[in-house]
Amino acid sequence: xxxxxxxxxxxxxxxxxxxxxxxxxxxxxxxxxxxxxxxxxxxxxxxxxxxxxxxxxxxxxxxxxxxxxxxxxxxxxxxxxxxxxxxxxxxxxxxxxxxxxxxxxxxxxxxxxxxxxxxxxxxxxxxxxxxxxxxxxxxxxxxxxxxxxxxxxxxxxxxxxxxxxxxxxxxxxxxxxxxxxxxxxxxxxxxxxxxxxxxxxxxxxxxxxxxxxxxxxxxxxxxxxxxxxxxxxxxxxxxxxxxxxxxxxxxxxxxxxxxxxxxxxxxxxxxxxxxxxxxxxxxxxxxxxxxxxxxx
Amino acid sequence: xxxxxxxxxxxxxxxxxxxxxxxxxxxxxxxxxxxxxxxxxxxxxxxxxxxxxxxxxxxxxxxxxxxxxxxxxxxxxxxxxxxxxxxxxxxxxxxxxxxxxxxxxxxxxxxxxxxxxxxxxxxxxxxxxxxxxxxxxxxxxxxxxxxxxxxxxxxxxxxxxxxxxxxxxxxxxxxxxxxxxxxxxxxxxxxxxxxxxxxxxxxxxxxxxxxxxxxxxxxxxxxxxxxxxxxxxxxxxxxxxxxxxxxxxxxxxxxxxxxxxxxxxxxxxxxxxxxxxxxxxxxxxxxxxxxxxxxx
Numbered sequence: 380x381x382x383x384x385x386x387x388x389x390x391x392x393x394x395x396x397x398x399x400x401x402x403x404x405x406x407x408x409x410x411x412x413x414x415x416x417x418x419x420x421x422x423x424x425x426x427x428x429x430x431x432x433x434x435x436x437x438x439x440x441x442x443x444x445x446x447x448x449x450x451x452x453x454x455x456x457x458x459x460x461x462x463x464x465x466x467x468x469x470x471x472x473x474x475x476x477x478x479x480x481x482x483x484x485x486x487x488x489x490x491x492x493x494x495x496x497x498x499x500x501x502x503x504x505x506x507x508x509x510x511x512x513x514x515x516x517x518x519x520x521x522x523x524x525x526x527x528x529x530x531x532x533x534x535x536x537x538x539x540x541x542x543x544x545x546x547x548x549x550x551x552x553x554x555x556x557x558x559x560x561x562x563x564x565x566x567x568x569x570x571x572x573x574x575x576x577x578x579x580x581x582x583x584x585x586x587x588x589x590x591x592x593x594x595x596x597x598x599x600x601x602x603x604x605x606x607x608x609x610x611x612x613x614x615x616x617x618x619x620x621x622x623x624x625x626x627x628x629x630x631x632x633x634x635x636x637x638x639x640x641x642x643x644x645x646x647x648x649x650x651x652x653x654x655x656x657x658x659x660x661x662x663x664x665x666x667x668x669x670x671x672x673x674x675x
Numbered sequence: 676x677x678x679x680x681x682x683x684x685x686x687x688x689x690x691x692x693x694x695x696x697x698x699x700x701x702x703x704x705x706x707x708x709x710x711x712x713x714x715x716x717x718x719x720x721x722x723x724x725x726x727x728x729x730x731x732x733x734x735x736x737x738x739x740x741x742x743x744x745x746x747x748x749x750x751x752x753x754x755x756x757x758x759x760x761x762x763x764x765x766x767x768x769x770x771x772x773x774x775x776x777x778x779x780x781x782x783x784x785x786x787x788x789x790x791x792x793x794x795x796x797x798x799x800x801x802x803x804x805x806x807x808x809x810x811x812x813x814x815x816x817x818x819x820x821x822x823x824x825x826x827x828x829x830x831x832x833x834x835x836x837x838x839x840x841x842x843x844x845x846x847x848x849x850x851x852x853x854x855x856x857x858x859x860x861x862x863x864x865x866x867x868x869x870x871x872x873x874x875x876x877x878x879x880x881x882x883x884x885x886x887x888x889x890x891x892x893x894x895x896x897x898x899x900x901x902x903x904x905x906x907x908x909x910x911x912x913x914x915x916x917x918x919x920x921x922x923x924x925x926x927x928x929x930x931x932x933x934x935x936x937x938x939x940x941x942x943x944x945x946x947x948x949x950x951x952x953x954x955x956x957x958x959x960x961x962x963x964x965x966x967x968x969x970x971x
Binding site for chain 1: 808814834840847868869879
């Protein structure tokens with residue numbers, strides 16, 4: 380297996396950046412950690428913009444729409460634009476409309492949060508379920524609705540039994556009802572502990588249904604990359620994914636047939652991919668994305 | 676593979692009953708369907724009692740305690756006693772106390788309903804979580820509690836994100852915290868539709884935790900049989916499981932090393948086990964448990 384190339388100095392940084400036109404960037408662990416910007420990040424991004432590079436911020440967070448997620452950039456004083464953000468909620472809406480050609484007369488049942496509802500609405504796709512916030516399950520709440528043509532499940536901090544039962548009912552009884560999951564993250568870091576992720580909410584529906592989803596959108600899966608490639612007409616040879624997680628970010632780049640750069644400011648350490656039997660190896664790695672600021 | 680023996684007439688019924696001292700009985704699909712008693716059931720049970728047979732009613736329903744479940748028998752006018760009922764909520768409490776010797780100073784976090792809380796209380800085991808009915812997740816709700824020594828997950832029509840996050844937090848951070856699931860049923864029939872079962876609620880925690888439970892109590896798993904065998908000092912040679920489901924009831928009997936009788940008043944049809952490559956085959960089968968009433 381080829382060893383990854385380490386970017387160590389200004390000359391490495393320059394020749395790396397010259398190789399690509401488009402950079403897909405993970406956010407948490409690359410640009411910031413929690414509420415703290417990683418030093419040099421603003422300057423690194425500015426340098427890339429000055430060089431005419433296309434930047435796309437790719438996140439599995441389905442709770443937020445692109446507009447919501449942009450607020451995080453503003454709060455941290457990082458330059459970004461709504462059209463540069465590609466979240467799993469938007470990817471789901473884009474995929475339904477442009478890849479699956481979801482019929483106008485059908486609607487989506489959401490087990491998830493406002494990000495999904497907002498992005499579906501922006502694509503002109505009708506939805507329901509988002510307001511099913513009943514605390515107690517009543518059997519009468521489960522009524523058939525033949526208009527539901529797909530169920531989307533994402534992270535849902537308001538999940539309840541009624542939502543799970545409705546999702547199951549539609550998927551079991553509506554013919555050709557599509558089952559999409561925004562991302563398969565089992566957990567996510569929340570303040571100082573680990574909380575269940577979208578993949579854990581979806582696991583309930585998968586178990587009850589007895590089959591896998593028709594599509595899992597988020598990194599490392601192919602559907603999100605297909606949407607990005609279709610929308611932005613990527614040239615794979617000139618595109619690089621930059622992230623801190625091997626299983627999601629680097630694998631996403633590998634699955635999509637583009638180059639990959641791992642940074643060591645998040646989850647992954649050098650030892651995780653430098654060993655001989657490492658299952659996932661990036662093409663390049665460097666200490667911090669902020670180090671590109673040395674070119675500025 | 677040995678073909679199952681069909682019980683067809685009074686002589687078959689008599690010699691079958693003479694072979695055993697103890698009968699474990701599934702309820703829904705054997706004794707009743709929904710709210711209707713299957714004809715002849717009361718007389719069949721009376722005959723067995725008259726012959727001095729020990730009867731045990733074994734259910735995966737974890738929402739109810741034995742006392743709650745007895746009310747169903749009363750409503751349907753079927754003779755039964757609390758000590759004859761063995762539900763997965765009671766099995767969980769019994770297993771913790773008598774098999775795992777759960778320490779007095781520890782407590783259980785419940786993702787489930789009153790049946791589990793009631794049965795734990797009756798065994799003198801402290802519990803919490805049952806009243807965590809918050810509709811909205813607040814990060815401050817997740818606080819460490821080193822006294823939690825086990826998490827039990829069962830069917831929970833009041834499930835919410837906070838419960839799932841707390842369960843995960845205790846299992847991840849409390850050393851040796853035990854993870855029990857009352858039963859692995861993916862779904863259960865609810866009125867005229869199929870609703871998510873205990874196994875589907877547990878699937879969220881399993882996915883987030885990244886490992887299987889330390890024990891799954893209900894049929895067809897061994898822990899419930901171990902509890903029954905320990906409490907009632909079963910003689911396997913003289914015990915038979917009677918049920919309508921091959922995957923739960925008949926497999927439960929096979930796993931427990933006792934004889935099995937399938938009835939055709941519920942889920943299973945003769946064709947499901949009479950074919951050559953049937954994966955689960957009972958020792959005996961008959962049209963209806965109510966047919967034993969012909970002996971009466």
